[in-house]
Amino acid sequence: MNATEYSLLFLKDKLKNSSFQVWGYNHFTNNEYLIHNNGDNEPSPPSIHSSNEEESSYNIVKESNRVVLSYFYPEGNQVNVCIYLQSVPLSKEEIQHLYYFFYLYHTKEIIERKDNELYNLVNSIHSITSSLDLDEVLEKIISNALKVIPSAEAGLLFLYDQTSERLTPKAPVGFNNSIYNIKFKVGESITGKIFEDGKGRIFNSKKDVFEEMSKYNISTENFDYLTSGKSPEAAMGVPVSIEDKRIGVMIIHQWKQKKVFDNHDLQLLQGFAEQAAIAIQNAQYYMEANKRLVEVTELSHELQEKNMQLQKRHEIHQALINISLQNQGVEKIIYEFNHMIKPTLSFFNALENKFYLNKRSKQPPFSIFEMKMIFREKRISLHVTVSDDDKNSYLLYPIYNGIAFLGCFIVHLSEPLSKSDQMTLEQGSSVLALELVKKQTITEIYYKKRHEQFQNLLSYKDNEQLIQQANEIGIDISSYCFIAIFEIPGYSDLQLLEIEIHQLVSKIKNELMVSDKLIYGFHNKIILLVSSLEIEDLNHIQIKIQTIRKEYKNSNNALFRGGISSTYKGLESVKKCYDEATKTLSYLADRNRNDIICYEDIGLNRLFLNQSSQEIESFVHDVLSPLWSDNDRNKDLEKTLITYIEYNRSATKTANDLHIHINTLYQRLKKIEDLLHIDFQNNEDVLKIQLACHLKATYDRDKS
Numbered sequence: 001m002n003a004t005e006y007s008l009l010f011l012k013d014k015l016k017n018s019s020f021q022v023w024g025y026n027h028f029t030n031n032e033y034l035i036h037n038n039g040d041n042e043p044s045p046p047s048i049h050s051s052n053e054e055e056s057s058y059n060i061v062k063e064s065n066r067v068v069l070s071y072f073y074p075e076g077n078q079v080n081v082c083i084y085l086q087s088v089p090l091s092k093e094e095i096q097h098l099y100y101f102f103y104l105y106h107t108k109e110i111i112e113r114k115d116n117e118l119y120n121l122v123n124s125i126h127s128i129t130s131s132l133d134l135d136e137v138l139e140k141i142i143s144n145a146l147k148v149i150p151s152a153e154a155g156l157l158f159l160y161d162q163t164s165e166r167l168t169p170k171a172p173v174g175f176n177n178s179i180y181n182i183k184f185k186v187g188e189s190i191t192g193k194i195f196e197d198g199k200g201r202i203f204n205s206k207k208d209v210f211e212e213m214s215k216y217n218i219s220t221e222n223f224d225y226l227t228s229g230k231s232p233e234a235a236m237g238v239p240v241s242i243e244d245k246r247i248g249v250m251i252i253h254q255w256k257q258k259k260v261f262d263n264h265d266l267q268l269l270q271g272f273a274e275q276a277a278i279a280i281q282n283a284q285y286y287m288e289a290n291k292r293l294v295e296v297t298e299l300s301h302e303l304q305e306k307n308m309q310l311q312k313r314h315e316i317h318q319a320l321i322n323i324s325l326q327n328q329g330v331e332k333i334i335y336e337f338n339h340m341i342k343p344t345l346s347f348f349n350a351l352e353n354k355f356y357l358n359k360r361s362k363q364p365p366f367s368i369f370e371m372k373m374i375f376r377e378k379r380i381s382l383h384v385t386v387s388d389d390d391k392n393s394y395l396l397y398p399i400y401n402g403i404a405f406l407g408c409f410i411v412h413l414s415e416p417l418s419k420s421d422q423m424t425l426e427q428g429s430s431v432l433a434l435e436l437v438k439k440q441t442i443t444e445i446y447y448k449k450r451h452e453q454f455q456n457l458l459s460y461k462d463n464e465q466l467i468q469q470a471n472e473i474g475i476d477i478s479s480y481c482f483i484a485i486f487e488i489p490g491y492s493d494l495q496l497l498e499i500e501i502h503q504l505v506s507k508i509k510n511e512l513m514v515s516d517k518l519i520y521g522f523h524n525k526i527i528l529l530v531s532s533l534e535i536e537d538l539n540h541i542q543i544k545i546q547t548i549r550k551e552y553k554n555s556n557n558a559l560f561r562g563g564i565s566s567t568y569k570g571l572e573s574v575k576k577c578y579d580e581a582t583k584t585l586s587y588l589a590d591r592n593r594n595d596i597i598c599y600e601d602i603g604l605n606r607l608f609l610n611q612s613s614q615e616i617e618s619f620v621h622d623v624l625s626p627l628w629s630d631n632d633r634n635k636d637l638e639k640t641l642i643t644y645i646e647y648n649r650s651a652t653k654t655a656n657d658l659h660i661h662i663n664t665l666y667q668r669l670k671k672i673e674d675l676l677h678i679d680f681q682n683n684e685d686v687l688k689i690q691l692a693c694h695l696k697a698t699y700d701r702d703k704s
């Protein structure tokens with residue numbers, strides 16, 4: 001016979017035929033249940049639940065048709081014996097005996113509950129430590145925390161992220177997805193405060209929860225996320241620590257309060273949290289070990305692959321070096337390249353503005369202008385799709401020497417480029433860069449030799465020496481000839497200047513299809529000496545030079561200016577040609593003009609080539625400055641004077657052009673004579689005014 005049966009038997013014996021009911025009740029859970037009903041009365045729990053304020057073991061309360069004997073036990077348990085009599089027919093000793101009978105019943109219940117808690121705790125710890133996958137461990141921790149504290153309905157972990165310095169939610173159970181948006185600072189709200197001071201907390205009302213969140217300054221954003229779903233009626237939180245280092249916080253909620261959380265629940269949850277911390281640490285160690293293993297494995301594979309690539313790279317490098325050492329030029333290297341890689345390949349030589357095409361290509365897919373525009377700013381390879389009849393994809397792989405753009409591989413792609421082909425391009429670009437730089441160096445040596453020959457030609461002393469120098473250059477001494485000097489101004493980078501000079505020399509060479517010429521680059525200038533037995537040929541060549549300049553300018557190349565001498569018969573005039581070309585170039589440079597003109601085009605200004613621009617401006621100022629004022633009448637006077645001189649002092653034409661009466665013109669001319677202290681009847685004064693007007697018009701035109 002168990003304690004409950006013995007208690008009921010005792011009551012039946014003492015109460016004889018009186019009806020009674022025995023009810024159980026728990027103050028923490030508000031759970032009420034019928035233990036036994038003796039008699040014909042309908043089960044009816046007591047209307048008033050007495051509290052144990054006086055800390056006595058029992059209490060007696062009289063109801064309408066019965067008396068209630070209430071016994072109080074630990075952990076909020078209570079037994080109510082409802083006797084359908086007007087008083088309790090039991091002595092104090094019997095009431096006390098009955099207290100102990102029911103105590104045995106509750107003690108057994110507590111032991112069973114403790115056993116169940118221990119069972120759940122052990123199983124939960126086993127569950128979370130049976131896996132080493134971190135995500136799985138986190139999910140198991142919360143689901144098992146709800147088993148350890150069965151009255152809880154929702155829970156989650158907040159782990160501290162050192163990068164963001166925030167507590168972030170992990171593996172929530174019973175929450176909506178907005179919970180993932182919460183990020184608590186240390187010390188913020190309940191969670192942040194538990195993490196900060198390491199103390200667990202219990203809240204058994206919604207009011208307590210909200211007051212505590214407000215007390216520790218929860219942000220508006222986090223509050224909105226947290227309350228976007230249900231609001232907890234009760235909550236409990238404990239720190240999660242590995243030894244002395246806190247790593248997070250475990251929180252559980254009751255949406256509707258089933259049981260009042262107590263210190264026993266807090267200790268139980270804290271004990272589980274300590275085991276959870278160990279499981280998290282083990283999973284992190286395992287994840288880190290796996291990560292290191294994967295890294296080591298990948299590194300081993302990478303080293304093997306790199307070793308193979310190095311061997312392949314060495315083979316490619318040796319093959320390309322052998323081709324380069326044969327001194328067969330860029331065209332041969334490109335030809336061999338097309339046998340070494342799968343896709344077809346062409347090359348743009350930026351030094352000579354020339355394309356080297358493969359056998360399948362009839363014309364380049366890009367113009368010289370397009371190639372230069374693409375790599376004007378970019379220094380990396382890029383993919384370009386050209387839409388014509390079919391879409392064609394190309395890889396443009398540039399080659400640089402310092403900041404100088406030397407050229408570009410043009411690879412026609414029908415599929416992604418293999419690693420082997422990529423390696424070939426990388427190695428080939430180095431070899432080709434050396435080849436181009438070598439060719440550029442040879443060209444520079446050639447230019448220096450040509451410069452020496454030209455200087456010797458200019459300094460000839462007798463006819464015999466002139467013939468010897470002309471034969472070395474390859475020019476007929478008795479033919480017509482002229483000299484042109486071209487200049488690229490304003491270059492700060494010498495490497496880029498060398499390339500621009502070389503490109504311009506190459507273009508002039510290719511465009512001027514004459515054999516009797518000398519052309520070379522020197523610093524920022526290009527010297528061109530052309531001879532022909534027919535003077536008409538030289539006139540055509542000068543026209544062609546103007547066309548070359550327009551094409552060069554339209555291709556977005558550097559601007560250049562040029563001075564061309566007069567044409568003379570016989571090479572004896574070579575020094576005169578050189579002086580005229582030099583003076584013409586100086587004339588353009590003084591006026592900052594980027595044109596090409598002939599010496600004859602300078603006209604009257606040839607008389608002033610040796611005068612500086614400051615001297616000329618000073619002369620114009622001295623003559624005309626009395627007319628330069630803010631006065632509108634004086635402005636009219638200056639315009640009248642210039643128009644009068646342009647019409648060769650014709651009063652009628654000047655008046656008609658200015659739309660004024662002839663008498664008005666005479667009045668203005670008189671005023672001009674007075675201001676400038678001149679007389680239009682004095683030839684010397686007229687010449688001075690004509691010269692000043694001419695020089696002013698010339699300089700105004702140059703400035704515009």
